[in-house]
Amino acid sequence: MSLQNESRPSDNLLPAVFRDGRILQGIAQIIFAIIVVIVLNDLQTRINTALESTNQSPNFEFLQNRAGFDLADSGSYSSNDRYIDAFRVGFINTLRVVLLGLAATTVIGIMVGIFLLSSNFLLRTLSRAYVEVLRNTPVLLQIFAWFYIAIFALPPQQEAIAFPQEGIRNLPLLQFAFSLVVILAIWQYSGGMRRPAWRTGVRQVGIAIVVLVNLFGIVLVGSGTPIEFLPGIYISIKGVAIFELIPSSLFGVWMVFVVIGIVVAILLWRYFGFITESTGQPIAKARIALIVFIGFVLLGWLVMGMRPTPSVIGVYDEERDVIEEMPYDDAFESGMLTIEQELEYTRQPLIFRPPMLDRRGRNVETGIEISPSYLAIFLGLVIYTSAFIAEIVRAGIQAVPKGQLEASRALGLSQGDMLRLVVLPQALRVIIPPLGNQFLNLSKNSSLAIAVAYTDIYQVTFTIINQSGQSVTGMVMVLLAYLVISLCISLVMNLVNQRFQLVTR
């Protein structure tokens, strides 16, 4: 009360110059800047003094020294490498968590977000419980739980869970292929908004054929094609071992097919889009483009299978220490080919190598090994963040006004078209900015890897600091690394955001 009622400041106490707002502001800023500089300078001096007292100088030269410590999950790194190499290992490991994690969490988050809006009560409630439980408990606790409870409960490596189980199984491949063709045909030819009666008939007959073929195929024909299954994935307390696909000498040529497929698909897409726009005739351009692309990929694979191969291959026989000539097929079956030879002579662009344990059944010799710490941090982050993303997706979809849905129904759009053409573009506009925040959170939370001893950038730098004593430099490097990751994610998300924002005047 008193403030408003009382008199204004006296008008003639100061010369006019000092009553000019701009000048006052300038002065204030200068003072502020000076204070900031003084404080920062003081900080720096103090740190320098402290460091000098322990004979250190904050620079980056030490990074060239020999590291002298080993790291898990480190690829080709060894303790003889330099600090900078160790740092790089950490950085790459962090990126492994962050990039894969972003992809996985987005998928799960969107799925759960759509479940949250399901018309099914149980599904809705389950996903609600999922979201609430996960986002109301700390991520650190969740990571601990994954590591110490979930992964510790897995069997030891010798009794690892294998998937698929090793053995020969009969699969009705022909029937599958046939069914697939029929289903594709139905999909292609019986869709559309105004579907004539005969098309419905075709559809029903097609479905009947598929059902019959499968039933009779399995019941009557029975056996199918015997296929040998090798375990592609082993899950045990020591982590997960996954098969690897190694590009062979044919990979390059095959990629040419793939690229051509992509180009053709895009051209078709454009062309049919143009036709639709000019004639109004609805064409499922995405479908056609996809089929063409897959066709090219498969074609490439088939063509590769027909490459000329040498009739005999020289195989090194260890026992007799001689190189023996073997017919092509026998050589491949003998299992005595070196990996280089396999890559050179195979008829496949990619070679499948199942994970194998070494003799003692301890370490994974071939295949990709995923350590339990990686699993824990990955699952923890992905599941935790997905709860938040689910909420964002739900809110985004709900933010689309009801009138939009009603209008699109009135226009006769199908459920899928409505989602694709009306709901999603509008929802994405709301979803993307907070989604970017969650991505940033995930990337920053990846530093919690230290809790499960995963060698991410943070832990590596910590080790480096302990070894070299360069705490200031180390910390600066960590901060910079995270800043770089954060800024990259922000940049990408901003670009995406711009793409989806409403263009206004």
Place this chain on the structure above:
Amino acid sequence: MSEQPTVDATRTIINHQDEGSRPPPTLEVGLVGWMRQNLFGSPADVIVTILSSLLILLLVFGFFDWAIGSANWFAIINNQRLFMMSSFEPVFEWRVALTVLISALLTGVSLAAWARRSLRMVVVIALAVIVLLAALPPIIESIIPQPYSYFTAGNIEIRDRASTLSPQRDLAFIAKAGETVSLRLALDEVDDIQTLSKLAGFSDRATNALANAAANRLNQQAATGLAFDQMRSGELTEGLEERTRLTIRTFTRTNDMLASTTQYVRHIGGRLTGGDAQVSLLRLWLERLERAARGLDPRETSILEALQAVEDGTVNLSMNDNITADLQDAIRHLTTVTLGSEQLEDLGELLVAQLSEDFIGEPNQSDDDEELIQPSERETEFLRDMFVRLLTPQSVLNLYDLGNTPMAVTIRDARSLEVLAEGLLAGAGDELSYDIPADGWYLLTKDAVEGEEGTAILAAHGIHPIVERTLSATESRFVRLTDNELAITESRPTIDGKNIPFVVLIDNQFRGLRDLQTYLVHFIPPFFKQIEALLLPFFITVVWGYLAGRALSHALGENSVFNHRNSRLVLLVWSLTPLLILLAYFALLDGAGAIDGLPAVILKLAAAFGVVLLVRRIENWLNATNRGEDAEGSLNRALVYGWGIFPFAMFALGSGVGGLSGATIGSLAGGLIWLLLMYFIGLNFQGALGYVLLVGGFFAQVAQAALINLVWDGWYNDPVSSLALWLAIAAIGVFAGTRGARLRTSLDFRLKRYGYLISSIAFVFVLLDTNVLSEAADGNAPLLAGLGLIFWLGWMFFSGATRWSSNRIITGLLLLTYLWMQSWTLVDRWSTIYFIVWLVVGALAFKRGESAQDEKRKVEEAQSGPLLYRYARQGPLVAAGAWIVALLLLPSLVVGLDAQGVLQTSPDDLLPLSDKRLWGGLMITLQLTILGIGASFPIGLALALGRRSNMPAVKYACILYIEVVRGVPLITLLFLAVLLVPLVDPTLATVENIVRAWVAITMFSAAYLAENVRGGLQSLDIGQTEAAQAVGLSTWQTTIHILLPQALRAVIPALVGQFISLFKDTSLVSIIGLADITGIANRVVAQPEFLQKRQETFLYAAIIYFVFSYMMSYISRRIEATGSGAVRAERL
């Protein structure tokens, strides 16, 4: 989402004309309709429903299986204290308790104020919970008998697989007065091997070994029988070479059964690997054979190789059939020997004899014999029986001669070793029972009667496992595991200087499969009793607070704050700010003790000024509200503030954050009141009664200090002189007060303003240095204080008194209390008189002020309606009553009374600094959260405003800070605070980690809050600013009065979300070694009794986190729904 089918009324009527009445559409309404709508809407829906139900069933059953069947909840029940406050000194537990109780009280008041409409439900639930908590344990205990504990007695050593155990002779236990300990032979329970193997309850190691042996034998028996059957049917031999199969199928016809068995076993061992029960059994059998083979003929290696191969799990199947006749003999011979007792040997001989006589004609070793003679049914049965008995060792019962030896048991006093009860247990009916006379250690001695040899299992009631718990660095106690009720602090008993073993959990692992009954009786009563002990006082206090609140509400009338539903959060947020600045100030300056001298004074002043300015702003705002249509008494607002602040203040103080030492504040209570006073004084800079009390108080302080310092030390203990002194002080106070009230007419406005400003500074000085004054004549402190006092008086006499505000009452009461507390540290019971005197002073001044304000009141009543003044009259009285009651209760809690009821007078005795390294559990989690929120909010606000500033230097500095902090993980900041801070200033190395963590969390959270607030600011229409400028408001006024209130209101959900994530992020401090909830969970699983019980502890920790986070988000949603976020809703 869940649209209910609606019935169109008009259409129903039209149909009615044509077709008469119809049954209701049962398929579309009610439960069926709901199910059709929500569960079985379409084929896909049906599939989803089925899958989801399966998933739910799986989860639910899995959970209950684990929770009831195998989880060890003692890990939680016995570590409750650890989870709540870790190793906080037990002598200070009252602080925490007090804090909780006061929070409960205010919760009740708040419920009365804010949630009246839905309270019926709350009351019902609360009552139900109380009844359940109180009633269930006795019911369970009376219905379900307490399971026995089992102990082994005797003098036979019990062989385990790896070691040999002998039953303990002496066993210490603790028992409660009035309980009965009874012991008897467990013959009824364990009369056969089956029951022995399933023995459920606590049992010592030797008993465990017995039970394990029994279970193993049973398994072996079963598996052997199964193996025999499968062998006969050829099931296990599928896929083997035909030759081998034949060998096995001719098993019943061979004359060398054991050799064939060996062969068979080798095949099985080769085919099956892993943990299969059968295989492990067969392996066991093989081991026995191996030992045999080793002993007799080391040259024969083929069987050893096979065994080795089986061990590795990769046996080669071709190694099947060339056992020499020598070896066969050897094995036969050896096996019968190895099997041990004579009985088995006989059995083996018998079996072989039987085989040769009954079934064996010509031994048939032919590989391709297709015409096997199948044994008859009877023969098979017999053979099977023999096979099993041969392969299964002797029963445990017979082996140790369980229960057939008389046992002598004695119960003794553990200290004096005096025999309290003794008995001889020889048969099923014998029992020794003893009523425990007093709580304490007892000793159970059990042994076989002299000259006898044997083992017995004793079943005991009333002897429970014990855990030893360390409470703090100095204190530990022994607690009974199963009921957690009896806690004994005396050290464990010894005989001849050696500790007597007591019944610990590790020795007494619960064994057997736990059923629901056992679960109920073991876990529910102790847990419920524990919860009850925590929750019941809480509930009762809540109810008490609620009743008080309702009374207050009733007294205040319909339009009071209790019925007002808007903008409470903003109020709360605003009212928290000053408090938190203060807390920051304490924590940083005094708690750390790092900064001293001039910087400390400057910082103190800055903090205090922050408070004053903010409070001024709130006061203005309140006055503005009061003038407007929103006719709420400022008392009500003030009460709301008080309630908002009080719990936090209590919490902070109660647990001693900021290191409020005795020297700084005077006493805990003094500190509390001081804190509140700071706040309310801000509201009362112009109040008449406020002057009275303040001035009087300061006179009293000065006089007190002067007297203490100048006059002989002891005289104020003399009641008469002290009464005289206080009366004199009171007289001065009354004089000053009445002067202040009379001279309220305003002088020159400018003079008043400068006077106000200067005296504010002075006032702060006075307040800050009051304690210095009262402590000693210390350098320039009295001088400063005196100067301050002069300015203060000047302001008081020359500035105009303003409106009558009921805040003054509260201020007055607080001040009163403060002074009272201060005085209580000096003299004990005379302070009560002092207190009464001051009450009288207060009442007089109240009366005086009231009559002096009559004129003015009439004028203002005409302006803003009579309602305000009705509150003003009633409210203070009610509030005063509540306060007086509270104040009468508080001292006994707060001020330390020693055992004789004598007050502890030295401030340092009242509040020594506790060791912060011992803090932990929920306490730290909440502290970091509350203090983090409080400190980061103003900083975040400032950053947000700075970022929107049009001064580039400020703007870019803020942007830089926000973006850098937002770009790095919190854990980096935490480590920076721990590692790098000492580099910056070595003196900071002494700061506790909790303070550093708090600073890091604050810095981190502030950047995020800044972005949230900025979002709110950006959402405002530019028109708001323009209009404000048009009205002539300055930039600051625009920001504070126009922009911030709207902006904050718009981003309430985001703010609460940030607070929740701050709460969860406090878990990261466990990585830098603080024992918050997560840290404690990791500590619990390191205890030897609960090693690796991570499921239970993590679940419990998660539940704690969940409850708090969910509560916060629930409140946030309620606020959103009830319209405080209305601005935002409109905008979207």
